[in-house]
Amino acid sequence: MNISERVKSIKESPTLAINSKAKELKQRGIDIINFCIGEPDFDTPKNIKDYAISSIKNGFTKYCPVTGTSEIKKAIINKFKKDNSILYKENEIIISNGAKHSIYNIFQSIINVGDEVIVFAPYWVSYIDIIVLSGGIPVIIETTDKNNFKINNDDIEKKITKNTKAIIINSPSNPTGMTYSTEELKIIVKICKKYNIFVISDDIYERIIYDNNKFISILNIDQNIKDKTLIVNGVSKTYSMTGWRLGYTAGHRDIIAAMAKIQSQSTTCVSSISIKASSEALSGTQEYVKHMVQEFEKRRNYIFKELSKISGISCKKPNGSFYVFPNIVNFINKSFNGNKIKNDIDLSNYLLDTANIAVIPGSAFGANKHIRLSFATSIPIISEGIKRLKSALMLLK
Ligand SMILES: Cc1ncc(COP(=O)(O)O)c(C=O)c1O
Structure with missing residues (x-):
């Protein structure tokens, strides 16, 4: 098709693309933990x-x-x-x-x-x-x-x-x-x-x-x-x-x-x-925002603490938003079953394929030594996801 040069000069939003892939896998019955979500998991206030x-x-x-x-x-x-x-x-x-x-x-x-x-x-x-x-x-x-x-x-x-x-x-x-x-x-x-x-x-x-x-x-x-x-x-x-x-x-x-x-x-x-x-x-009332932020803060504390315990990961404590952006450079050039993890994209695919966790490779944000995890999801889900992340990373040699 004769698509304009203007459109050819841009790419589809990678975060939306990965999120839809994770959602699709979930719909097919695969037990995916989705750390890609860019929206609060609360309902719009009544x-x-x-x-x-x-x-x-x-x-x-x-x-x-x-x-x-x-x-x-x-x-x-x-x-x-x-x-x-x-x-x-x-x-x-x-x-x-x-x-x-x-x-x-x-x-x-x-x-x-x-x-x-x-x-x-x-x-x-x-x-x-x-x-x-x-x-x-x-x-x-x-x-x-x-x-x-x-x-x-x-x-x-x-x-x-x-x-x-x-x-x-x-x-x-x-x-x-x-x-x-x-x-x-x-x-x-x-x-x-x-x-x-x-x-x-x-x-x-x-x-x-x-x-x-x-x-x-x-x-x-x-x-x-x-x-x-x-x-x-x-x-x-x-x-x-x-x-x-x-x-x-x-x-x-x-x-x-x-x-x-x-x-x-x-x-x-x-x-x-x-x-x-x-x-x-x-x-209208802003009470809801206070509760939501308190809940996000609990999750921020939890995910930061758990990520910091994983050997090889280094992570800054976020001051705001609902994302953590750990540095994963120590896992680049490691291998799983003879397959080398060459970059953050390989690592994200590896995590999706072997551990059923969806994260966004940092290169989408111009920082390829990182991955992004959203904590706009409950603590039990975060806990399970971090457990899987840790096990998958420990398998890399
Ligand atoms: C930094 C930043 N700016 C803007 C937006 C867009 O938000 P909206 O849903 O209002 O288009 C987002 C959504 O992810 C964002 O993360």
């Missing part, structure tokens, strides 16, 4: 579902404004004010069909062919392909577990060129679970000001943060970069609403207007029911 149901019954089932209803925008504006002490107006907010769609529309709005975007590895899989689809060039800066995945000024300065248009940050991070410190955010602010580049801050895991730590927004460091900052967030992870598909962006009204133009010619608006449900999620 108050949210009830509000959506009553909206359907009340006939709220028609097209909505392209950038979102006043109700959802007010809920988002209040969220920014209450949680982050940042003030936005309605024309500085746009909702999209998930945070992924928000990020897609941001890059479509700001990138010209050949513009460069700085991405820190390990990165969320979709950044690279979304940038490429917009005609941009991802410029990757590696960070390593040896250094707690910290960023530094010199590494960034070295990568800045006259084509640098933006930096994207994600804290807490998928896949590492790390959060940026005030010092790191100050570096980003300094670079943004010095070179007049955009900062896209993907805050989707903002509320999933542990040890009583408080999320720091890039704009809490310096509000002077507000015009060049695009904050992305959504309801998927915080309210266990991945299927409802609602993300939002806050930023300069001109960028929001550009994103609105794209949406007006592509998706029109977010589903009216999802808008209602998300308005309730953002403005």
Whole structure:
């Protein structure tokens, strides 16, 4: 078929692909432990579902404004004010069909062919392909577990060129679970000001943060970069609403207007029911989030403790999100029954085939010495999975 060069330049999301393979094996009756899951295993809270149901019954089932209803925008504006002490107006907010769609529309709005975007590895899989689809060039800066995945000024300065248009940050991070410190955010602010580049801050895991730590927004460091900052967030992870598909962006009204133009010619608006449900999620009781995060914290402690006991694995304790990203480099070049494990992908396939556990190879995130495990699953399942992981790794010689 005559597929466009644009589509040929990107790949399918590897995390979604592996997750569907794991689901398929499970459906065939194979006892798979799936550590690939990128969504909370809790149900969407009842108050949210009830509000959506009553909206359907009340006939709220028609097209909505392209950038979102006043109700959802007010809920988002209040969220920014209450949680982050940042003030936005309605024309500085746009909702999209998930945070992924928000990020897609941001890059479509700001990138010209050949513009460069700085991405820190390990990165969320979709950044690279979304940038490429917009005609941009991802410029990757590696960070390593040896250094707690910290960023530094010199590494960034070295990568800045006259084509640098933006930096994207994600804290807490998928896949590492790390959060940026005030010092790191100050570096980003300094670079943004010095070179007049955009900062896209993907805050989707903002509320999933542990040890009583408080999320720091890039704009809490310096509000002077507000015009060049695009904050992305959504309801998927915080309210266990991945299927409802609602993300939002806050930023300069001109960028929001550009994103609105794209949406007006592509998706029109977010589903009216999802808008209602998300308005309730953002403005209703937040009790559920507290319980979910407490549960995730227990699991984080458990999986971290158990992984750390496995000889040959080294692992940083995640500060947020629901992923751990252990270093598995000690198992590369080992063999099982004469078959050599050449890389993280071989290791992930080996774990799926011999131990029935699905993990995501770190190379999907630009870090091939790692694998990613999601702990968005119960402690008994994590316990069984780690037992299998340990036995399978011990068989490698
Ligand atoms: C870092 C990061 N950003 C954005 C998203 C997209 O979330 P949404 O479901 O709102 O599209 C995800 C989902 O996995 C994510 O991990």
